[in-house]
Amino acid sequence: MSDNRRGSPYAPHTAEDRGAMLDALGVDSEAALFDIPEPVAFDGEFGIEARSEQRVTEEVGRLLGRNDDLVEFLGRGHYDHYVPSLVDHLADRQEFLTSYTQYQPEIAQGFLQALFEYQSMLVELTGLDVANCSVYDAATALGEAATLAARVRATSGSRVLVPELMRAEKRSVLENYTEGAELTVDTYPMDDGNVDTAALADAMADDAVMVYAETPTVRGTIEEHLDAVGDLADDHDALFCLGTDPVALALLERPADVGADVVVGDAATLGVGSAYGMGLGLFVTREEFLRQVPGRLVGAGEDATGRRAYTLTLQTREQHIRKERATSNICTNQAWVALRTAMHVASLGPDGLVDLAENAVVRARETADRFNDVPGVQAPAHDRHHFREFVAHVDQPAEAVVADLAAEGYAVHAVGEHYIQICVTETNEHAVDGLVAAMEVAAK
Amino acid sequence: MNYDQARWSEADRYEPLLSEKDTTTVDVEDSPLPDDLTRDSLSLPALSEPELARHYTRLSQMNYGVESGPFPLGSCTMKYNPKFTEDLAALPAAGVHPDRDERTVQGVLGVMHGLQDYLARIGGMDAVTLQPPAGAAGEFAGVLVAKAYHEHNGEDRSEVVIPDSAHGTNFASAAMAGFDVVELPSAEDGRVNLDALEAAVGGDTAALMLTNPNTLGLFERDIETIAEMVHDAGGLLYYDGANLNALLGQARPGDMGFDVMHYNVHKTFATPHGGGGPGAGPVGVVSDLAPFLPAPRVRQTDEGHFERFDPEHTIGKVHGFSGNWPVLLKAYGYIARLGDEGLADAAATAVLNANYLAEQIEYDVPFGPFHHEFVASAGEQDAADVAKRMLDYGVHPPTTKWPEIVDEALMTEPTEVETKRSLDQLAEAFDAVAGEDDETLESAPSSTAARRIDQVAAARTPRLSWQALDE
Numbered sequence: 001m002s003d004n005r006r007g008s009p010y011a012p013h014t015a016e017d018r019g020a021m022l023d024a025l026g027v028d029s030e031a032a033l034f035d036i037p038e039p040v041a042f043d044g045e046f047g048i049e050a051r052s053e054q055r056v057t058e059e060v061g062r063l064l065g066r067n068d069d070l071v072e073f074l075g076r077g078h079y080d081h082y083v084p085s086l087v088d089h090l091a092d093r094q095e096f097l098t099s100y101t102q103y104q105p106e107i108a109q110g111f112l113q114a115l116f117e118y119q120s121m122l123v124e125l126t127g128l129d130v131a132n133c134s135v136y137d138a139a140t141a142l143g144e145a146a147t148l149a150a151r152v153r154a155t156s157g158s159r160v161l162v163p164e165l166m167r168a169e170k171r172s173v174l175e176n177y178t179e180g181a182e183l184t185v186d187t188y189p190m191d192d193g194n195v196d197t198a199a200l201a202d203a204m205a206d207d208a209v210m211v212y213a214e215t216p217t218v219r220g221t222i223e224e225h226l227d228a229v230g231d232l233a234d235d236h237d238a239l240f241c242l243g244t245d246p247v248a249l250a251l252l253e254r255p256a257d258v259g260a261d262v263v264v265g266d267a268a269t270l271g272v273g274s275a276y277g278m279g280l281g282l283f284v285t286r287e288e289f290l291r292q293v294p295g296r297l298v299g300a301g302e303d304a305t306g307r308r309a310y311t312l313t314l315q316t317r318e319q320h321i322r323k324e325r326a327t328s329n330i331c332t333n334q335a336w337v338a339l340r341t342a343m344h345v346a347s348l349g350p351d352g353l354v355d356l357a358e359n360a361v362v363r364a365r366e367t368a369d370r371f372n373d374v375p376g377v378q379a380p381a382h383d384r385h386h387f388r389e390f391v392a393h394v395d396q397p398a399e400a401v402v403a404d405l406a407a408e409g410y411a412v413h414a415v416g417e418h419y420i421q422i423c424v425t426e427t428n429e430h431a432v433d434g435l436v437a438a439m440e441v442a443a444k
Numbered sequence: 445m446n447y448d449q450a451r452w453s454e455a456d457r458y459e460p461l462l463s464e465k466d467t468t469t470v471d472v473e474d475s476p477l478p479d480d481l482t483r484d485s486l487s488l489p490a491l492s493e494p495e496l497a498r499h500y501t502r503l504s505q506m507n508y509g510v511e512s513g514p515f516p517l518g519s520c521t522m523k524y525n526p527k528f529t530e531d532l533a534a535l536p537a538a539g540v541h542p543d544r545d546e547r548t549v550q551g552v553l554g555v556m557h558g559l560q561d562y563l564a565r566i567g568g569m570d571a572v573t574l575q576p577p578a579g580a581a582g583e584f585a586g587v588l589v590a591k592a593y594h595e596h597n598g599e600d601r602s603e604v605v606i607p608d609s610a611h612g613t614n615f616a617s618a619a620m621a622g623f624d625v626v627e628l629p630s631a632e633d634g635r636v637n638l639d640a641l642e643a644a645v646g647g648d649t650a651a652l653m654l655t656n657p658n659t660l661g662l663f664e665r666d667i668e669t670i671a672e673m674v675h676d677a678g679g680l681l682y683y684d685g686a687n688l689n690a691l692l693g694q695a696r697p698g699d700m701g702f703d704v705m706h707y708n709v710h711k712t713f714a715t716p717h718g719g720g721g722p723g724a725g726p727v728g729v730v731s732d733l734a735p736f737l738p739a740p741r742v743r744q745t746d747e748g749h750f751e752r753f754d755p756e757h758t759i760g761k762v763h764g765f766s767g768n769w770p771v772l773l774k775a776y777g778y779i780a781r782l783g784d785e786g787l788a789d790a791a792a793t794a795v796l797n798a799n800y801l802a803e804q805i806e807y808d809v810p811f812g813p814f815h816h817e818f819v820a821s822a823g824e825q826d827a828a829d830v831a832k833r834m835l836d837y838g839v840h841p842p843t844t845k846w847p848e849i850v851d852e853a854l855m856t857e858p859t860e861v862e863t864k865r866s867l868d869q870l871a872e873a874f875d876a877v878a879g880e881d882d883e884t885l886e887s888a889p890s891s892t893a894a895r896r897i898d899q900v901a902a903a904r905t906p907r908l909s910w911q912a913l914d915e
Contacts, residue, residue: 053781103843104508107449139763173761275769
């Protein structure tokens, strides 16, 4: 084991150092330091062959080469926006990338300030007071919002209302989070891709602790009835939880102005790109719920010289102190992704962010119009305003259309027997002409 | 060679916030949407790329990472993160959308399948899910699986037993899943108290959550008896993988009688901690529990294709998509790089380093022998002050004041990547601080970007955004 070529390439001892250390401990080998009873000791053979860095890189490249090279027009809660090179280069500085949670703030001022800036950007975008510096993704953020609702309204209800049109995966995560809090999840109907407010009013009762709505919705429609949802929630003393993302927030009504109590969603629409679903959970709420917020909060304070400094704060809510009475079990979160997202927002600036959002409306509209011109296609399926994506009705079976498009090099969603969904951003708009041409063949 | 942190001049006082440099307000009036659907304006910083590059470079210079110096943070396993795995995660072919048809992402599914297989071998488990996006998320998934298993067998078991020295996440995860927590006091030797365990387990016990080696760095030598007691009571044994680095190739949770476990890939498999994440917390189970794992999992067909499938009695999902894939890809690269010998050597060297450092320092180190970490006691000194003073000696301090069963705890885990020279540097820092008076300790640190921060005052008057600074 002293031969480093056979051991870990990152365990640096020379044979001499190792010998000196073993001598200091008065043992012959590391084996003597292990205090493992013989019946449960393992012989070390996993059957995993060590490879050189070069070989592993080649192998992973070869494995990933089995992915088909498709232009993706996929969205439905996970979006690909162009990430400026600045983000990669600066976020990859080891001081950020390889650091730990900021329990020693005096040597973590850089990361703490970046997270403070991230929180501040979300405060501006939502109009609410308190942003945490990340949970895992939109689905777990929604779960955390529901358990917050259960805590602040613990005595009077147990139902969480969600739209019938939402990702099944997100609902499944929500159900796992709510089960332990003894909440039940019910759906309310949608009307042409937006909230059916009359039906929601019927579904509401005083046993609802939270109502959840999204804008843009999973079908890419911009929700037009957020005020009404907020009023209904207020009337029944339920929390209004709004799902959205930072690009949409640059353009759409401020959540604070429509009565949202908690804003959740995936902030990794900026900063990451298509990372096979890795996200960044948004969690922003009103000051009155400050002590019920899950996870990390960065606050400004002062150091011993009176200089402004940043620190993790209100940690008595958290699992490492409060244990089973914590507001959440979250420990490791998505801090580095939050850093990337903040860098991306800063790179765009307010003009760039608003442009990105306006283009998301215009591109979806123009692309839907082009689809609508294709025989056998009606688009958009919902008579609403759209953001990034839209649903189209196809006369052919959706699965067959999707397969035909994949054969031509394009990935789109099938969302019903005769419905497909197309998401267009600056990363795939160059391929819209080709997609429309392929559609003309597939839709026949 | 000590690490000295960047500090800006007294005139600057601090690196200004982005908002303090230049903020612009944009009207959102001429948007392509009706006014009643849009906000009025947006105010955000507007800086040039060179300004931003300087801003983030300066922030990075006020931050301590694994390449800055020794990082012996107990139970957190802060080891060196290989560079090449970053390149793997950055491969364009890795950046695909999670809703892609499985036939078109055979590469991603192939790597995931390979990692599932590696982790099963390393843990001695029969089936693995990669979905949980962090260790605590893995715990949550694991206890939900245990709950679903008992319910499927018609058993109503409401309690999870957890030693008092366990990670706080264990308690919080069990509570989130709806269990009552039964806290187990440690024995005199820092290990599980078998009498207390006997009294704690019974017909209500769903599971015992155990870290082995535990947070004191001690191997639970009675693990076979513990497993028998829990299993005889009808409960399951849950392995908290936080300390798995010490056992690689030496022992496997499955062989010790554990039924369900999570892996912390950012600890054991050297993916970067990212200042608090992303991590990944895959869960492994024995075959009886496999039907309850989160959906979907990945399997290989007889023809060699990879496909997703939903386990028969799945608990559903704990992440909206498939977890933190780039992190998983880095872990695959690390495991492949090290192989059997490298993994075993990582554990052996981590244990050697911990014991060597424990032997070198003046502070009292109760219990032992240690595996990957040890908990020293600062005795009459305040452990938090000791930590602040160690910053002045150019090293990251240990985890402090936890577990509570050691007075003024300094939980120290040097990992396998520290050289003898840097271990000696750490020992010198410990010993220098051990000899210092309270006044010196209380005024530390002085060589860092900020001096001692008043965290109590910051919590009393929360200011959580730059907007709040103006109030």
